[in-house]
Every structure is written in C-alpha cells, then in structure tokens.
Amino acid sequence: MCGIVGLFLKNSELEPRLGAMLEGMLTVMTGRGPDSAGFAVYGQGGAGKIKMTVRGSKLDSVAAEIGEGVTGILRDTHLVLTLPSTEEERVRQWLALNRPDLTVTGVGQRIELYKEVGLPADVARRFSLAGMSGTHGIGHTRMATESAVTTAGAHPFSTGADQCLVHNGSLSNHRSLRRMLEPEGIGFSTDNDSEVAAGYLTWKMRKGATLAQALEASLDDLDGFFTFVVGTETGFAVVRDPISCKPAVMVETDDYVAFGSEYRALVGLPGIENARVFEPEPARVYAWERN
Amino acid sequence: MHVVDLATTTRRELNQQLHALAADTNDTHWRIDNPEGQHALVAGLDAPVTVEIMGHAGYYCAGMNKLATVIIGGNAGVGVAENMMSGTVHVKGDASQSAGATAHGGLLIIDGDASARCGISMKGVDIVVKGSIGPMSAFMAQSGTIVVLGDAGEALGDSIYEARLFVRGEVKSLGSDCIEKEMRPEHKQGLRKLLQDAGVSEEVSVDEFRRYGSARQLYNFHVDNAAAY
Numbered sequence: 001m002c003g004i005v006g007l008f009l010k011n012s013e014l015e016p017r018l019g020a021m022l023e024g025m026l027t028v029m030t031g032r033g034p035d036s037a038g039f040a041v042y043g044q045g046g047a048g049k050i051k052m053t054v055r056g057s058k059l060d061s062v063a064a065e066i067g068e069g070v071t072g073i074l075r076d077t078h079l080v081l082t083l084p085s086t087e088e089e090r091v092r093q094w095l096a097l098n099r100p101d102l103t104v105t106g107v108g109q110r111i112e113l114y115k116e117v118g119l120p121a122d123v124a125r126r127f128s129l130a131g132m133s134g135t136h137g138i139g140h141t142r143m144a145t146e147s148a149v150t151t152a153g154a155h156p157f158s159t160g161a162d163q164c165l166v167h168n169g170s171l172s173n174h175r176s177l178r179r180m181l182e183p184e185g186i187g188f189s190t191d192n193d194s195e196v197a198a199g200y201l202t203w204k205m206r207k208g209a210t211l212a213q214a215l216e217a218s219l220d221d222l223d224g225f226f227t228f229v230v231g232t233e234t235g236f237a238v239v240r241d242p243i244s245c246k247p248a249v250m251v252e253t254d255d256y257v258a259f260g261s262e263y264r265a266l267v268g269l270p271g272i273e274n275a276r277v278f279e280p281e282p283a284r285v286y287a288w289e290r291n
Numbered sequence: 292m293h294v295v296d297l298a299t300t301t302r303r304e305l306n307q308q309l310h311a312l313a314a315d316t317n318d319t320h321w322r323i324d325n326p327e328g329q330h331a332l333v334a335g336l337d338a339p340v341t342v343e344i345m346g347h348a349g350y351y352c353a354g355m356n357k358l359a360t361v362i363i364g365g366n367a368g369v370g371v372a373e374n375m376m377s378g379t380v381h382v383k384g385d386a387s388q389s390a391g392a393t394a395h396g397g398l399l400i401i402d403g404d405a406s407a408r409c410g411i412s413m414k415g416v417d418i419v420v421k422g423s424i425g426p427m428s429a430f431m432a433q434s435g436t437i438v439v440l441g442d443a444g445e446a447l448g449d450s451i452y453e454a455r456l457f458v459r460g461e462v463k464s465l466g467s468d469c470i471e472k473e474m475r476p477e478h479k480q481g482l483r484k485l486l487q488d489a490g491v492s493e494e495v496s497v498d499e500f501r502r503y504g505s506a507r508q509l510y511n512f513h514v515d516n517a518a519a520y
Binding site for chain 1: 327349350368387407426
C-alpha cells in the first residue's frame with residue numbers, strides 16, 4: 001500500500017498556498033497509509049545559507065548551543081536550523097559529538113523535511129504544514145508492510161542536498177545496490193529499501209546526471225516495484241516501474257503539476273474540474289524544472 | 292431523474308439505494324454528482340437502469356454490473372466494470388489498469404485510452420477502446436472481443452485462449468501464443484456490429500483493423516513450451 005503525493009507549482013501566486021494544498025492531498029491518502037507520514041517542502045532560501053532539518057526531542061536550545069550565526073525554527077519534534085553554508089560540516093560534527101540522539105532528516109538551500117508516526121492529518125497538523133509556503137513539495141503516507149512502524153522508516157528520504165524521494169513499492173536488489181553505493185561515499189541511516197533508491201539517484205546526479213537522466217538509469221538498475229516522486233532544489237519528477245505495479249495519477253495545468261496515488265488526492269486542487277488528468281505510463285520519466 | 296449528490300450522501304447509501312431497485316423499477320435514470328474519484332461507485336447493480344456519474348470515478352466502478360447502463364463522465368480508476376455480467380459501461384475519459392477484468396458479458400466502451408492489462412482474463416465481455424491500450428492487455432483472455440481504434444502496448448494477448456482482438460493501429464509486441472490471424476467475413480461482421488454499438492461505425496471501417504488471437508499452442512502442457520508458460 002502507501003500513498004504518495006507531489007505538487008510542483010508553475011504559478012508563483014500559488015506559493016503561499018503550497019502547504020495547504022499538500023496537506024489536503026496527504027490527508028486524503030490516509031486510507032493508503034495510516035501508520036506514519038512525512039513531507040518535504042521547498043521554501044525560501046537565503047544567500048549563502050543552508051537549512052538543516054533535525055529530528056528528536058529537547059530541541060529548544062540546540063541552535064544557541066551550536067553557536068553564533070545559527071538560528072532555529074522549532075516545529076514539534078523537528079527543528080529547522082539555518083546556518084552559513086560554509087558551516088555545514090562543523091554543525092554536523094557538533095551534532096554528532098554533542099547530540100548523537102538527533103537525526104538530520106534533510107539538508108539543502110531550500111528543503112525542509114518532516115516525518116513522524118501517526119495519522120497523516122495529525123502529522124500535518126503537528127508540523128503546521130498548512131501554513132507553509134514554497135515552490136514544490138512531496139509527501140508520503142505509510143502502511144508498513146516490510147519493517148516496523150518507526151519514524152526512521154517514514155518517507156521522504158533525503159540522501160543529498162535538496163534532494164528527496166518518496167516511494168510506493170518495494171525493491172528486491174537494494175542490498176546489492178547498497179553494497180555498491182557505500183564505497184562510493186553514499187551514506188545511509190536506515191535499512192530501508194527506499195533510502196537506497198534515494199541514494200542511487202544522489203550518486204547518479206553527483207556523477208553529472210540530470211534528475212531525468214538519473215531516473216532513466218534507475219529503470220535499468222533497480223529491480224522491483226516502484227513509483228517514485230522525486231524533488232530537487234529546482235526539479236520535480238515521477239517514474240513508474242515497467243509493469244506499473246503501483247498506482248499513479250497526474251494532472252498538469254498552467255498553474256501546477258500534481259501527482260497522487262489516486263485521483264481522490266487531487267480532488268481539492270484549484271481548477272481540477274477542467275484539468276488534464278492522466279495516468280503516467282510505465283517506464284517513462286516525467287520531469288519538470290523551474291526556470 | 293433521480294439525483295444523488297455524493298457531497299451529502301455516502302457511497303454506501305448510494306450503492307444500497309441502487310441495490311434495492313426492483314427489476315421493474317420506474318426509477319430508471321440516475322445522476323450521481325460529485326463522485327470525486329471515490330472507489331466502488333455503483334458496483335453490483337442488477338436492474339435495467341441508467342446511471343450517469345458526473346466526473347471521475349475511483350477503483351472498481353460499475354464492478355459486477357448486470358443489466359444496467361453506467362456512463363462515467365470522466366476517467367475511471369483501476370478495474371472499471373471488472374467482472375461485468377451484462378449491460379453497458381461507458382467511460383467518457385481514460386480508464387486505468389485492468390479495465391473489464393474477468394468480465395463475462397456486456398459492453399465496455401472507453402472513449403479515451405485504457406492503461407495496462409485491459410481485458411485481463413476476460414470471459415465474454417466486449418470492450419471497445421477508442422484510444423490506445425497499455426501493455427499486457429488481454430492477458431489470459433478466455434472469450435469476448437477487444438476492439439482498439441488506436442495502438443496496443445507490449446505483450447498483447449499473452450497466454451490468450453479464445454478471445455478476439457482487433458487493433459487498428461500498431462501493436463508494440465504480441466505476447467506468448469498470440470498471433471495475427473486472417474480477417475474472415477464473420478469477423479468483419481462481428482466487428483462492424485461492435486463499432487456500431489460504440490457509435491463509431493461512420494468514422495472507421497472494419498478494413499482498417501487487423502485481427503489477433505490464440506495460436507492454441509499453450510492449451511496443454513508440453514515440455515518444449517516450458518519457457519513460455
């Protein structure tokens with residue numbers, strides 16, 4: 001099971017409503033995934049700054065403790081740190097040394113990434129998703145079938161700066177891919193197969209592939225069932241395995257591109273009544289980039 | 292006309308109202324507003340009524356249909372008209388995977404495209420798709436007819452038994468034991484009738500189609516065919 005959603009805005013006037021639209025889509029997918037939920041939102045970024053989303057407890061004073069130039073916005077169990085991009089390595093080391101209990105969920109110029117156990121509506125409310133603005137976002141509702149219901153097992157997974165992936169399906173060659181990717185410097189924080197897919201794309205893009213090229217390559221190298229929705233700082237893409245094992249519905253208008261595991265997830269979007277709703281073809285990469 | 296608004300009525304209430312209809316009901320025309328992609332809409336009908344769904348439908352719409360005419364104004368999700376016994380289901384938009392799966396009878400008309408596995412394990416239904424159909428369509432099809440005005444995806448008719456497949460456009464590839472067959476007069480006659488039923492006999496000619504069906508080599512186990520099963 002599992003439900004996945006994605007929204008990529010073309011019309012900047014809709015950006016203040018991104019979170020509200022995504023929350024509606026995510027909540028409808030509760031039936032496909034009531035165990036946990038997660039989402040990534042690409043919001044504003046500052047010049048020379050990066051955002052680091054950290055998950056855990058006792059987060060109130062973390063930003064101050066790390067030191068000067070670091071600020072934090074607390075949302076329930078997640079803290080979004082903003083820091084000079086030159087400080088990333090120092091902050092990671094500080095966290096590893098002083099707060100090993102915390103997990104970094106995502107890092108990048110614009111990405112913020114939240115995930116938690118519970119009903120999607122509750123998760124969205126705890127992180128105030130409805131109030132978030134941004135250019136694009138992706139989300140996931142999980143029905144755990146292969147591993148325990150834990151926050152770490154919730155999607156999205158981020159393995160590179162401003163990159164994230166949600167996955168519906170299961171991969172059968174993730175162990176061998178992991179063994180190939182780890183010596184290449186791709187790090188993993190869970191045993192999850194979907195995190196390996198994210199790492200694979202990160203590896204391909206690090207070697208110079210575009211998002212679309214990385215996904216094209218994944219069709220050859222990944223074995224199993226998958227519908228992926230992937231975000232990068234400026235891009236948004238969808239791909240399904242060659243036998244289209246997992247459901248997918250998309251809509252594209254002048255204002256946005258949206259993805260849902262089922263059409264129901266798209267019902268609340270503006271202008272949907274007259275929009276072109278289509279089912280993405282198997283083994284075909286659909287990708288959009290912001291200008 | 293009986294109008295049911297799914298913004299204020301639950302799907303279960305709607306389906307129960309339709310299931311309660313007697314065979315000689317005078318309530319023969321229904322309109323369903325605000326379907327919003329809900330699943331299992333108007334499944335299990337067993338009365339000669341017409342139901343118009345004013346928008347997109349979710350999974351298994353009009354499943355197990357008997358006698359009724361169901362018109363879906365938008366797209367249909369997975370398994371539209373699955374296991375239909377009789378009647379007509381007409382999708383004005385596209386259909387998702389497994390349209391008409393296992394259906395025994397009736398007519399399924401899809402104005403747009405149907406995606407993967409259209410007519411999988413069909414057992415007597417007639418399916419007319421005005422657009423194209425996706426990969427693995429007519430997989431293990433047992434009887435009935437698929438007519439495709441557009442193209443067919445990979446592995447058409449894999450492990451097919453006795454269903455007839457008529458494709459006007461290109462076939463990407465044929466599945467195991469599916470071959471092109473001669474178009475004889477009786478095939479053209481049956482095809483003409485289905486094109487008429489689907490309202491497209493003026494636009495397309497039976498001469499534009501090619502026929503595909505079973506080579507009948509996989510009916511019984513033969514060790515030489517082990518790789519094809």
